[in-house]
Amino acid sequence: MSSTIILPSTNLLGKDCLEKALDIIQQQGFTKALIVTDAVLNQIGLVAEVTKQLEDRQISFEIYDGTQPNPTIDNVTQGLESLVNHDCDLIISIGGGSPHDCAKGIALVATNGGHISDYEGINKATEAPFPLIAINTTAGTASEMTMFSVITDEERHIKMAIVDQKVTPLISVNDPNLMLAMPSSLTAATGMDALTHAIEAYVSVAANPITDTVALKAISLISQYLPICVNDGNNLEAREQMAYAQFMAGMAFNNALLGYVHAMAHQLGATYHLPHGVCNAVLLPHVQRFNASTNPEKFADIATAMGRDISGLSPEAASLLAIEAMEELSAKVGIPATLSELGVCANDIDKLSVNTLEDVCCLTNPRQATKQEIAMIFTAAM
Incomplete structure (x- = not known):
């Protein structure tokens, strides 16, 4: 089976790389940027760290800070209006x-036209997207470098997964200086999201030697550095290592794709507006317990990457250590243990299970499930 490796053409990582990114923007002749962010990042002054450097380079800007924690169709529509009305070129x-x-x-919509829901699914766009530079402030989603965009359709109560090479940003920026402001709860949630990306990609049916290599390294770094970042958010070295880890996890899942953890978490996010990383963290060990029998050797590798000694154990016994390590790391960084604690209602499990199986992330899970089996995993996580 052939493999395709998709990444932004330029990826800047490490402390102070923001300046280099803005130099590139200036060199490429962009004159006016639409900044897409959220109200909190604007209020705490993080956006100003970027806009000041834009001003220094005589690049004007307009700010759209209406993005919701689970961005909506309406957010895309409002941002697009701002882009057009202010005649931005970036x-x-x-x-x-x-x-x-x-x-x-x-x-995507700026160059392809139509409505964002037209692009739900895989590779629906025909035109290259409007130039996009993604400056990352969390170590988790890797959205700054992937071909995935998840947009909430509030009318249908679903999260639309848009998987399209054409949504890949031009440049990704991971400057750990911008991550120091992240509160510990967000650090934990986004870090567990990155761990989920790496694990789901590693056991995916679409994995290849490149994705396996970066996924395992990401699992190892996250296991080591996430607790440090949660306990001491100003530890720049730990923040930098997490920035590399989440980027490698992004490389892995951008090319090997995901599985049931994400398919299920998307339904929880759409129904209850819960933090995506927290949903992933709660579901992760339960889904992997379901998956482990398909390839116990890979789960033994995960156990080793998470710091467990598996010498003398069968792959099956080692895979149990991997699942135990996932649960322990989640607890260590303060993630709730059950879906009940997040307010998930048992009466919704049937509908959540039906919607899960319609999610594109199901396709590459290593073990295919029935609706009843998905419902059992949800129930176990309650």
């Missing part, structure tokens, strides 16, 4: 997954 997303996903939606 989009800059600043934030975590939500602003990046919103900006990707705007960029």
Whole structure:
């Protein structure tokens, strides 16, 4: 089976790389940017760190900061209006997954026309997107470098997964200086999202030697550095290592895709507006317990990457250690243990299960499930 490796053409990582990114924008002749972000990042002054440097380079800008934590169709529509009305020639997303996903939606519709829901599914766009530079402030979603955009359709109560090479940003920026402001709860949630990306990609049926290599390294780094970042948010070295880890996890799932953890978490996010990373963290061990029998050797690798000693154990026994390590890391960084604690209602499990099986992320899960089996996993996570 052939493999395709998709990435932005330029990826800047490491402390102070923001300046280099803005130099590139200036060199390429862009004159006016639409900044897509959220109100909190604007209020705490993080956006100003970028806009000041734009001003220094005589690049004007307009700010759209209406992005919701689970960006909506309405957010894309409003951002697109702002792009057109202010005659911008570039989009800059600043934030975590939500602003990046919103900006990707705007960029796609700006050049392809129609409505964002027209692009739900895989590779529906025909034109390259509007130029987009994604400046990341969280170590988790990897949306700054992937071909995924998840937009909430509030009327249908679903999250639309848009998987399209054409939503890949031109440039991704991971400067850990911009991640120091992340509160510990967000650090934990986004870090567990990155761990989920790496694990789902590693056990995916579409995995290849490249995705396997970066996924395992990401799992190892996250296991080591996420607790440090949660306990000491100003540890720049740990933040930088998490920035690399989430980027590698993004490389892995952007090319090997995901599985049932994400398919199920998308339904919880659409129904209850819960934080995506928290949903992933709660579901992760339950889904992998379901998957483990398909390839216990791979789960033994995960156990080793998470710091477990598997010497003398069968792959089946080692795979149980991997699942135990997932649960322990989640607890260590303060994630609730059950869906009940998040307010999920048992009466909704049937509908959640039906919608899960319609999610594109199901396709590459290593073990295919019936609706009843998905419902059993939801129930186990309650």
